[in-house]
Amino acid sequence: MRIMIKRFRIFWGYLPHGYIVFLFFLGTEAHLQPSQSGLLPSIRYGLTLDTHELRIAAVDLESIRLDDQAREEGEYPYRIGVLIPVDIDPDHTGQWISIPGKGRLWHLTLRAEGAKALSPYFDLLYIPDGGELYLYNDLASSILGAYTAANNPPYQSFATEFVAGNSVTLEYFEPYGLGESLKLHITDIGYFYRGIHGGGDLSERGFGNSGICEVNVNCDEGNSWRDEKKGVVRILSRVGSSLFWCTGSLVNNVKLDFTPYVLTADHCAFYNDQYASTSDLAQWVFYFNYESSHCADPLSEPDYNTLVGATLKAHGGSTGDTGSDFYLVCLNNIVPAAYEPFFLGWDRQNVTSPEGVGIHHPQGDIKKISTYTQPTISTQWSNNGLQSHWLVNWTETSHGHGVTESGSSGSPLFNEHGLIVGTLTGGESSCGNTGGADFYGKFSYHWKSNGSTLGEQLEPWLDPDQEGILVLGGTYYENIVVALFKSDTTVVPINGMTDFVDLSTGKPEQWQWYFEGGSPSVSTVQNPEGIVYSSYGTYDVRLICGNEVNSDTLFLKDYIRVEPVVVPNPSHDEFRIFCGDKSNTPDRIEVFNTLGQKVQFLISGTGSSTLTLDLAGLSAGMYLVRIRAESYSFTGKLWLVP
Helix, strand or coil: CCCECCCCCCEEEECCCCCCEEEECCCCCCCCCCCCCCCCHHHHCCCCCCCCEEECCCCCHHHHHHHHHHHCCCCCCEEEEEEEEEEECCCCCCEEEEECCCEEEEEEEEECCCCCEEEEEEEEEECCCCCEEEEECCCCCCEEEEECHHHCCCCCCEECCCEECCEEEEEEEEECCCCCCCEEEEEEEEEECCCCCCCCCCCCCCCCCCCCCCCECCCHHHHHHCCHHHHEEEEEEEECCEEEEEEEEEECCCCCCCCCEEEECHHHHEECCEECCHHHHCCCEEEECCCCCCCCCCCCCCCCEEEECEEEEEEECHHHCCCCCEEEEEECCCCCHHHCCEEECEECCCCCCCCEEEEECHHHCCCEEEEECCCCEEECCCCCCCCCEEEECCCCECCECCCCCCCCCCCEEECCCCCEEEEEEEECCECCECCCCEEEEEHHHHHHCCCCCHHHCCHHHHCCCCCCCCEECEEECCCCCECCEEECCCEEECCEEECEEECCECCCCEEEEEECCEECCEECCCCCCCEEECECEEEEEEEEEECCCCEEEEEEEEEEEEECEEECCCECCEEEEECECCCCCCCEEEEECCCCCECCCEEECCCCCEEEEECCCCCCEEEEEEEEECCEEEEEEEEECC
């Protein structure tokens, strides 16, 4: 029988913009929040950005790979990237552009040949209220942001997820009238040379490239572990100038106050005879819900959630040679309820487990599950002379033979009750050696056997009042509403319609929708359908939902984009553009050929809802029409035929 505790103590408040909800936990300070979705300012305001590019110094990949090969013969975390020193700030690098009547925009592109992905590392980031920072690659196929004032880190240091490809563009918009300015300084660029997205070369680890025998967590083998999987996280750790994949666990504590403790392996924070510094830890990235939604591998990388930054609380037994190899941090951020986090329970009794599973991110891949049906064995690690570890042998199941790999380090071992009893140090299992044994540092040894100080034990953090609890169940946030929604489409033609679907968590019972520019403009049903938009422009959507415990507001600015309709298209000469019920006509209408040159045309119907463009006399082919109005820009294709 599983042990689960469903008791909670939570207080709620709201950000000024009503988008992200703060959770204030007892004993935990709330700081950083996830980035918000948004439209790139350059697209929002119809800008064409000049190229301002900074090329990053090349790295010696051959030397790095030789070093990795030598180190991977020992007990080291799986390195996937290195940090290249830079000195970047908006006052001395990149370009500022003024946007009349709106504000100003700063942008800079960083490029590093051969990189699988790039990520900036900041020693200073302060975004004033109203500012927006975005990161994206060449094709804007990978976009991060907007980062806003809600993301300002508590200790100045900050990092983001990586952006796929060999370039990353930073774009910051600052509206007029702000009393403060952006403070940003980038000291390093994360250069990822493996462990990112995968590919045909099996030496390039990452999404889709763990061993072929591994079992996705949402296969049948994971049916009994739906709660526990939500407490397992992928970790992008930094130690000095190196970056690594590891796995960790969001762990419960006896006070049941949802302090965001994450447990991983000591060796995930140790490299080149040094530990991760305080500033390194402030730039660790924690990935939640990185998994396939089905048993089969997805065709493209799945969505996930992230939080940045942690603070060390306790650790012991580097690589297991002197103890049980544990590393406990507290996230610098609360975990949003929208992530549906499960705070994992644990068993600190030194008792053999007859069966259970390990859940992990091998090679940084999506979440996998490995099953054992033989009892764990108490043993030592690497002849350390201590009974500090559990030995585990894995069992073949219906969808594979789950094992562990590099990147699985620090992942939890669960007993038959779904409780953590160990964290992975290492071992010999692999898809080529499914019978190899793995070794997990005992949770019971982590408790207070690695040393006598607070920084060497789990007990002072997970049972601070020394209540003597031996077994603690896992728990979710309960009944706390977090507003979420999606629509069928966010781009609607004039007089088109879209449906909205409520995705809110926490059992909401009432809904209040507001659709700027839509008809109807308000709704109280859970899933409004057929919202019609009859005027071109961009429009906000707001959802307020709640129950007897709390309410939450999700406000998405410019979420719906309504575009004019052009007919006929193709045409021999005239094109009619329907602008809908808009009382004000566009400020400017321009037509360009494929070389980007403006062409002459006749226009009629200005002041009405329908404009007519006459392109008679121009050569057949494709043209672009650009319509600009206040806070709105539309570009469409016109096909002129003989």
